[in-house]
Amino acid sequence: MKCRVFMEREMKMADLVKVEDVSFRYGRDEEYALQNITFSVREGEILGIVGPNGAGKTTLLSLLEGLHQPESGRIIAAPNLRTGILFQVNGYFDNLSVFENIDMFQSMYHNAYDFEELDRIVDLEDIKGKKVTELSGGQRQRFFLALSVLNRPDILILDEPTTGLDPNARLMLWNLIRKVTGTVIVTSHYMDEVENLCDRVCFVDKGRLFAVDSPKKLIKLSHVKGYVTFSCKDRDVIDELSESEEISRLDVDTYRIGTERVDDLIETLVGKYGGNVYNINSRKPGLADAYCEITGGVIEEG
Structure with a gap:
């Protein structure tokens, strides 16, 4: 079956993205990285995607980002949807300061945030003159978050944003994420932050989606x-x-x-x-x- 990734003008207002029966593998002779995945992303929610390494989380994000196409099934996005992406590995100009990097990337977007607006959201004043290579882990993630929201996104996609950060830096980053945008898709290894901060959570393992619901309902459903x-x-x-x-x-x-x-x-x-x-x-x-x-x-x- 040919892949279908397209905009649909008759989507419910509550759904920004719908993933319908999506399967994907990296090659015809490879095992499926994702099999028959179905879920939606609701406007205004923080949706967590959790699972161990190799579960298919990053592959799923790559399809949502348009970096890969489904082998079968379809991904439906609301029209004119602006997306911001914070990758595990980010590109930047290491010989430029934070301010100079942001100024460079602003030129790539129409109606991008200016530095003063970003500073109010992400708090960049203390690092604007530093080169990216001089930043601590938490400061670096603040900078990357600023880059990911430059285009005023409707939905923000975050791949393991707090990995390697200390607890204080993790909490600070999550507080910033909540300020930035109303709709977030995030993968994480930290189940405590997913449980406390996500409105709904997808349980993924071995390329399959086992459940999608609020943390409270998933705990109740499991009868643990x-x-x-x-x-x-x-x-x-x-x-x-x-x-x-x-x-x-x-x-x-x-x-x-x-x-x-x-x-x-x-x-x-x-x-x-x-x-x-x-x-x-x-x-x-x-x-x-x-x-x-x-x-x-x-x-x-x-």
Whole structure:
């Protein structure tokens, strides 16, 4: 089947991009890098694409960016859609300052942001006179982000934007990303930032899309359990809890209950049993747990 990547004027306003049954391989004798991928990108959302190395994340972005064409299926984009792209590897003039680089790239676009506008969005004042080779990791990503939004994009595509950054630099970059544009597609190894910052998440592994939904709904869909540990010396309390919960004994007076309802269980322990239950600790199920349960794969963060 011939590939189809085109604009469609009758798309729903909520969808900026629709990916329909897309498959792709790098050569006729190669295995499929992507198989039967279907999802949409909604206006105003931050959409995360997660999976281990080799899952197909970067290949999928390359199709969305137009760098490759699907072997089958189609990608439908809203008309006149402006796209900004932040690659893992970026091109720049290393003998020029940040200001001079931005001035050079501005000439390539019609109606680009000027430096003062970019400075208000991305905060460039402290680095504008530095050469790119002199920038720290976080400063460099700020500069690359500025380049990716020069054309006032409707949608911003980010491939592993926070890889290699320390936690403070990661947080700063995400705060900037939220200021820049209303619609973002991002790949990331950091499940905590995806869970906290993305409106919806695509679970991808071995070229297949397993699920797309909000982090909260994906965790619920997976039925993965968190746990609550607590101490209790009252045997009657333990016997009563055992009637409705699966309790594991960790030592003489310490117990653990696996549950999808961590907050509800803590409320019950505190509200019903009061001082008979103490030293309460918990771990809620997270997006990484849901990914492993739904796909059968593993993501190594960092």
